[in-house]
Amino acid sequence: MRAEDLRRVSEALGSPVTSVSTLAGGFSHETCLLELPDGQVVVRLGGPDPAIEAAVMAVARDQVPVPEVLHVLPGAMILEYVPGIPLSEAFTEPAMKELGHQVGEVVAQIATVTFDRPGFFSDANLSIPPESAWSEQLPAMAATCMAAAGHRLDPATREAWLSLCTAHAPALSEIDAQSHLVHADINPKNILVTRPGGTWQVAAILDWEFSYSGSPYGDAANMTRFAADYPEDFVNAFREAFGSHHPDGWEYLGWVLDMFALSDLVTRPPGHQIADQAATRIRTLTTQAPPHP
Incomplete structure (x- = not known):
């Protein structure tokens, strides 16, 4: 400082x-x-x-x-100052099912804040200028990002990823009009938790700098993007708690929404750990069957 x-x-x-x-x-x-x-x-x-x-x-x-x-x-x-520990540090503690449920409920609760239209906030009044729909934006955004990701992904992978984004983008028309508050960076480092009296609680959600108005499925996908690195009981309880507030199909639509974030992440400079993880996930997704809609 x-x-x-x-x-x-x-x-x-x-x-x-x-x-x-x-x-x-x-x-x-x-x-x-x-x-x-x-x-x-x-x-x-x-x-x-x-x-x-x-x-x-x-x-x-x-x-x-x-x-x-x-x-x-x-x-x-x-x-x-809010006392607590990052969620990432709690994964070695007991009661992961309880913790996953609490986090899933809080992430779902974010979406109870709504706006007049979807899009990005342009000022401190949270004005939202009209924009094209997410289903229309994804192919072009992915193409731009893949053109800038040559330092992290080989040409074949970039082409395969662009094709995958283009193929699934139309599915987002189902949620193009949703206008809920989306944190857009929900992950274990941005969630503080405490365990007073032996019961897990979410103490604070941090870092709202990338927030926008859209579909809450993006937050759930963000949280589970690297689910293989988290305790299985936590992940299952998170999905169950979040999913109890939404209709079937939210996981697939969240998976498609997460293509925006993954595409952007891999354009980061070399040495960016999360970007390297995103590149690994993109390679995996281009070689396996997508989830069912």
């Missing part, structure tokens, strides 16, 4: 900062824990637009556990 950023934060808080430590964060921002004379706060530096993210968090906070935004500064947010 730069001295200038520390000064801005201290001025906004009206308090001196006694110590700074770096927390695990996303690839597009820096996250720090600040000690104050009377407590702790978290500072997020970077990200696409903190003002939009803060507005999303404000509407989400009525439905799911989200840290309170204390201040929004140019290029930064100051958040309340």
Whole structure:
């Protein structure tokens, strides 16, 4: 954290900062824990637009556990500190079925926030400009990404992936009009959990910078993208809890929606761990039968 950023934060808080430590964060921002004379706060530096993210968090906070935004500064947010551990660190603990159920319920609850139309938020008022439907966007988006992914995928795989995206894109017409809040980066590092009294609870959903209005199936697909790396009991309970709120077919449509994220991820620079995992998944998906619609 730069001295200038520390000064801005201290001025906004009206308090001196006694110590700074770096927390695990996303690839597009820096996250720090600040000690104050009377407590702790978290500072997020970077990200696409903190003002939009803060507005999303404000509407989400009525439905799911989200840290309170204390201040929004140019290029930064100051958040309340929420105790807990990342979900990824809880996978070695007992009661994975209980934990999976709790996470599935909270992820489903995000979608209870709705908007007038699907699309991406353009300002802190959460305005959504009209856009083409997801079913129309996927083939072109996949083509653009595959043209930029030559450093990670061979030509045959890129061609096969583009063909797969094009073949399944029409299925998204079934959910093109859905306009629910989508977190768009639901994964174990962005979920804080606690276990007070021996019962698992979701303490906070973090990092809303990529949120948009669309289908909640995308969040479920994001959460289960690398399900092979998680405890089986957790994954099964998550799917059951999330699926109890949605009709049959949500897993297939989520699988198609996740093609957007996978296509984008593999364009990241070399050395990006999640991008490398996404490339492995793309190779797998191009050589196996897709799930049933």
